[in-house]
Amino acid sequence: MRFIATLFIVMGCFSTPAQARPVSYPGGWTLIFVNDVNENSALAHYTLDSQHSLGLRVRYDREGDFTFTGAQINRLVKRWNKPNSQANLYARIGAGVVTDNLDSAEMRPDRGTDAAFFLNASADWETRRYFTSATAQYWNNGRFGDTSNFKGRLGVAPYIANTGSIHTWIMAEGRYRPQNQNELGAAILLRFFKGPALLEVGVDDEGEPLLNYIHRF
C-alpha cells in the first residue's frame, strides 16, 4: 500500500477529496461534507458567477484536535472544455479562527483560540470514463502549527451512465501529509453520483472509513 501511495505522489497526482468542483453555476448552492482520517468538515458555498464562489466552512482536524471555523473564496482560474473531456484549475483561500477541543480540566500550552488561514490549489481532468485530480494545501493554524497536504486521485467508471442515471466510479487516492505520524497514505473508494447528489464511501490503508457527500441546489 505504501508503494501505491508513493507511486501517486511520484506521478504528481495530488487530489482533493470531494471538493474537485468548488464553483458551480451562478446562483447555485452547494453543500459538501468530508470525513476521513484527517478531518471532519462541512462547507456551504454560494456561486457568485461562473468563476467565483463564497463559502462558510467548519473543519475539525482529527490529528491536531482543533476546529477551524471561517469563510473561504473559491476561484475557477481556468477551465478547458473539450468535446469529450473537461479540465479545471482552482484556487481557494480561506480565513477564520481555530479553537481547541480540550475540556476545561485539561491544560496545554497550545489551548485557546487563534486566527488561521489556508491556501489551496487544485486541478482535475475527467472524461466520462476516466478521472484524475490533484491538490496541494497549506494551513496556518495559528498556535496549533502549520500543516500541508498533497492528495492525488485516479478513477475509472465501470460503465457510462446517461443523464439522471446512477453514475459509479471506482477511485484510488494517495496522500502525503508531512506533519502526520504516517506521512503517506492511500485509500480506495466508490463514488455514486445521481443528479444533484454525490456520495463517496471508502476505506484507507489504516482501516479508517471515508465518507464524503456533496449536494447541489
Add this chain to the structure above:
Amino acid sequence: MKFFISVMTAIMLAALPVNSFAKTKKLKGPQVVEIADLSIELNGLVCDFCSIALNKTFQKRAEVHGTYVDLNTKIMSVALSPNATLSNEDIIELVKKAGYSTLKITRKDGSEFIPSAKP
C-alpha cells in the same frame, strides 16, 4: 471574526431563492427533445453536475419553457415559451455562464450556427 462570519452568513442567506416557489414550473426530462426549438451541441459535458448547471442557468430565462441535457449525445435541447426567441449570442452567453462552450446551435427550422473558435 465572528462579525465577519455573521456578515457573510447574512449575505448568503439574502441570496437564497426564497421566492422560487412562485416561479412557473419548467419542463424537464427527455420529453423536451421531442418538442425542442433549439439543439445546442456542447463542449465539456462529463457529468450530471454539468447538466444541472445548464438546466438551472437556462431555466431562469422567461423565454425558456423546458430543457434537457443528454450526456450521451452532448446535446442540450431547449423548448421555448410561445412566441419567445433566444438569439445565438444569448445562447452562447448562457452556456458560457454555466461554465461550458457551444459547438453548434441548430434551430427547429433546420438553420445552423457554428460559433467562431475564439470569441
